[in-house]
Amino acid sequence: MNPTSTLRLRTFTAGLAGAWAVLAIILSAAALISPEERLQAPFNDSRLGGVAVIERLHPSAAGSGLELGDRLLEVDGAPYQAFSFSGGRLVAPDASGRAITYLVEKRDGRRVTATAMPVPASEMRTRMGVAFHFLLLCVAIIYMVTAGIVWWVKPGRSGAWALVLFASTMAVQLATTLHADSILWADMRVAVNVPLMGASIFHLFTTYPLEPAWVVRHHRVHTVPYAAAVALIALVLLAEPLGFSPALPWALSFLFTVALSAASIAVLGVERRRHGAGPMKDAADVVFFSALLSFAPVLLILLLEWVLVTPLPYYLALLWVFVFPVAVGFGIARRQLFDVRNLAKSSAAYGAATLGITGAFALVITFADTLVTRFGVSERGAQLALLFVALLLFDPVRRRMQALVDRFFDRDRAAYRVAVREISEAMVSMLSLNEIADRILVALTDTMGVQRAVVLLADEEGRTLRPIASRGDWDDDGLVLDIPSTHPIWKHLWMRREDLTRIDFDEERDVETREQCRDIFDTLEVALLVPILYGVDLLGVIAVGRK
Numbered sequence: 001m002n003p004t005s006t007l008r009l010r011t012f013t014a015g016l017a018g019a020w021a022v023l024a025i026i027l028s029a030a031a032l033i034s035p036e037e038r039l040q041a042p043f044n045d046s047r048l049g050g051v052a053v054i055e056r057l058h059p060s061a062a063g064s065g066l067e068l069g070d071r072l073l074e075v076d077g078a079p080y081q082a083f084s085f086s087g088g089r090l091v092a093p094d095a096s097g098r099a100i101t102y103l104v105e106k107r108d109g110r111r112v113t114a115t116a117m118p119v120p121a122s123e124m125r126t127r128m129g130v131a132f133h134f135l136l137l138c139v140a141i142i143y144m145v146t147a148g149i150v151w152w153v154k155p156g157r158s159g160a161w162a163l164v165l166f167a168s169t170m171a172v173q174l175a176t177t178l179h180a181d182s183i184l185w186a187d188m189r190v191a192v193n194v195p196l197m198g199a200s201i202f203h204l205f206t207t208y209p210l211e212p213a214w215v216v217r218h219h220r221v222h223t224v225p226y227a228a229a230v231a232l233i234a235l236v237l238l239a240e241p242l243g244f245s246p247a248l249p250w251a252l253s254f255l256f257t258v259a260l261s262a263a264s265i266a267v268l269g270v271e272r273r274r275h276g277a278g279p280m281k282d283a284a285d286v287v288f289f290s291a292l293l294s295f296a297p298v299l300l301i302l303l304l305e306w307v308l309v310t311p312l313p314y315y316l317a318l319l320w321v322f323v324f325p326v327a328v329g330f331g332i333a334r335r336q337l338f339d340v341r342n343l344a345k346s347s348a349a350y351g352a353a354t355l356g357i358t359g360a361f362a363l364v365i366t367f368a369d370t371l372v373t374r375f376g377v378s379e380r381g382a383q384l385a386l387l388f389v390a391l392l393l394f395d396p397v398r399r400r401m402q403a404l405v406d407r408f409f410d411r412d413r414a415a416y417r418v419a420v421r422e423i424s425e426a427m428v429s430m431l432s433l434n435e436i437a438d439r440i441l442v443a444l445t446d447t448m449g450v451q452r453a454v455v456l457l458a459d460e461e462g463r464t465l466r467p468i469a470s471r472g473d474w475d476d477d478g479l480v481l482d483i484p485s486t487h488p489i490w491k492h493l494w495m496r497r498e499d500l501t502r503i504d505f506d507e508e509r510d511v512e513t514r515e516q517c518r519d520i521f522d523t524l525e526v527a528l529l530v531p532i533l534y535g536v537d538l539l540g541v542i543a544v545g546r547k
Helices: 003-033 080-085 127-153 158-175 186-205 213-217 219-237 247-274 279-308 314-320 323-334 338-374 380-409 412-428 433-447 488-496 511-524
Strands: 043-048 051-057 071-075 100-105 111-116 453-458 464-471 528-534 537-544
Touching: 003 127, 003 158, 003 186, 127 158, 127 314, 127 323, 158 186, 158 323, 186 219, 186 247, 213 219, 213 511, 219 247, 247 279, 279 314, 279 323, 433 453, 433 464, 433 537, 488 511, 488 528, 488 537
Parallel strands: none
Antiparallel strands: 043 051, 051 071, 071 100, 100 111, 453 464, 453 537, 528 537
């Protein structure tokens, strides 16, 4: 497939996935804002691996034989899943208001028939449930906004594409988790979405930030989980005509997604351990630990639900899964993640400093008020004057504290200015090339804090890049490396005319070219290649190691 066709396929599938998610969010928001007043079964149920279990019971059904934890098997003789697929659990047969007969399985394995009257849907809602529904919708919107920004910044890139597909399936799941009874065709959309979610998780975790070697060699491996997901969707939709129990394909879809999610996280964990220190390892760390923080609690709760057949509030754990798309999206858009750590540290320090100042401010106000009262000064003007003085003192102290925090965490900015000045002075002082290269390397290693750097210059014929100066801990292989003008990395530096990192070659379709370019970064053990350009000529390269 040529690059144009690949871009068209990615754009089409990303648009389709985005539309799928937006539809789910709109239908969920509509059900939340303007719930249709219809009758429904006198209970709410939770799907545990395809098995519907009663998790909340209406008081009117207390004596009907229905109990919390009962497995729902049939409704008026029809499979419960098939009933749900008929357009939602709020349609006939209970729309007429007559009593409905349910076949349930008790915890001890007994099957019992129970009859209960339907109830208004509004009576099955709680304020807490509505609040969580709203919060989950907000998280779903965060997923889609993050994916949209990344796609806009990096359109068509493999990482952006994988993030859009994953974020879309997650948004559908988040938007349909609560109050599925009142959302149009919610069960049908969940049945389609669950296996797609597993496939998209595998796609994302084997694409960004580290692409395993076996994926590079077999780049079509991503289609396998999607093909399996389509097969599971067909099995869920056609279970009844094919004579299967409706619960079987639901359980298979659930296990497929859970197993693939766990395997994907494990793959990323293995790859990050194999990868040496550097920006890619930092990116892998952020993605790996944000994935564990976001999804491990949810997967654990869902597995416990499925094993114990007991409804658990897994939707509580879904509230903080927004951490993952924000971290991954920032990494894809910015190509580096050390800013996230620095921002988190500085924000925490500034928050703690602000809290301390605010506490001191409150203490001063309280003390002043007590002092005024003790000395018998009851004039309101005196109290207001003290308050005004405290306010005047508070703002300068707050500004000073903010400046100290910014200076501590962003002190590299001043160092960058010093480095630029030193390099500029070297360039205009008529020094030799070796001396200029040494000045640049000193600025990079000492001032900017990189561990190692090397300057490669083209020879007189302009056919080979060779190291002329280095700084840091280098082995012999790195300092004898020659890059001929026929090497693909030369072409990329000359044509792109901008700095390159290892991940810039993730989109290279030619496997041999991709590996040749990556070998330069691996051999030199550097994170960045900065071209030295003059007009249309490539004069050299500054190879910069890890910061």
